[in-house]
Amino acid sequence: MSDKKGNETYSIDNLVDVMRALRNPDGGCPWDLEQDFKSILPHTLEEAYEVADAIDKDDMINLREELGDLLFQSIYHAQMADEAGHFNFDDVVHDITAKMIYRHPHVFGDANANSAADVNAIWDQRKEAKDQAKSSALASALEGVPHALPALLRAQKLQKKAAKTGFEWTKAEDILDKLEEELAEMREAVRQGTMEQKADELGDILFVIANLGRILDINAEEALRQCNAKFEKRFKGMEEDAKLKNQKFSDLSLDEMTRLWINQKQKERRKS
Numbered sequence: 334m335s336d337k338k339g340n341e342t343y344s345i346d347n348l349v350d351v352m353r354a355l356r357n358p359d360g361g362c363p364w365d366l367e368q369d370f371k372s373i374l375p376h377t378l379e380e381a382y383e384v385a386d387a388i389d390k391d392d393m394i395n396l397r398e399e400l401g402d403l404l405f406q407s408i409y410h411a412q413m414a415d416e417a418g419h420f421n422f423d424d425v426v427h428d429i430t431a432k433m434i435y436r437h438p439h440v441f442g443d444a445n446a447n448s449a450a451d452v453n454a455i456w457d458q459r460k461e462a463k464d465q466a467k468s469s470a471l472a473s474a475l476e477g478v479p480h481a482l483p484a485l486l487r488a489q490k491l492q493k494k495a496a497k498t499g500f501e502w503t504k505a506e507d508i509l510d511k512l513e514e515e516l517a518e519m520r521e522a523v524r525q526g527t528m529e530q531k532a533d534e535l536g537d538i539l540f541v542i543a544n545l546g547r548i549l550d551i552n553a554e555e556a557l558r559q560c561n562a563k564f565e566k567r568f569k570g571m572e573e574d575a576k577l578k579n580q581k582f583s584d585l586s587l588d589e590m591t592r593l594w595i596n597q598k599q600k601e602r603r604k605s
Contacts, residue, residue: 352409383399389562439452475495509545515541567601
């Protein structure tokens with residue numbers, strides 16, 4: 334197939350064929366033939382983060398490429414599953430299409446939704462119905478949260494599952510009180526605790542903060558990603574300011590660095 338300029342264009346079927354060729358024992362790629370689900374998993378996670386990075390940077394050219402890389406990861410896993418007789422890429426496409434139709438009765442059925450809140454309510458109801466159908470085979474209300482998720486995101490999903498049983502604080506103020514309690518325990522661990530105790534208390538603090546984000550309807554993982562980006566931007570700005578003054582950043586005192594940091598924050602306020 335060609336586009337209007339006569340350039341050859343490829344379809345999803347072509348990409349599936351490429352994957353099959355790479356995994357073909359007769360003339361395929363030696364590296365690809367050695368891979369399995371676990372060895373490819375780190376690449377899958379990396380591609381997902383690269384998609385997020387392109388979105389954060391509003392880089393549409395890079396986003397196009399990264400989405401292709403992530404799509405290829407799905408095809409890669411589906412090809413290995415097909416080889417093992419589990420399912421193929423067509424099955425994956427069928428299942429996700431059926432799921433989206435089921436989860437959107439306000440588009441593909443008779444349900445009504447006049448706002449994003451209505452849509453979220455329908456989505457949760459449909460998802461919960463599916464979850465309840467599986468629950469009889471599950472040992473715990475916390476089942477179904479993937480271990481491979483980023484820790485903060487997994488914490489919030491675990492907390493959401495627990496909340497459905499009634500095990501949760503209902504007010505942010507209660508969680509802030511708990512946070513203060515955990516901070517006091519951390520101070521004690523810093524004074525005289527072992528490294529294992531300090532790590533344990535730090536985990537407790539992060540878990541409580543994740544719960545605070547959930548109660549406030551804030552994605553803790555995304556909030557931290559944005560904070561990381563903000564820190565990176567400010568720090569690079571500090572380095573640039575030092576360079577403009579012919580100063581080596583690492584030679585500055587902490588007080589001088591702090592002044593540069595404050596200057597970066599002031600620049601941000603002036604731009605907002």
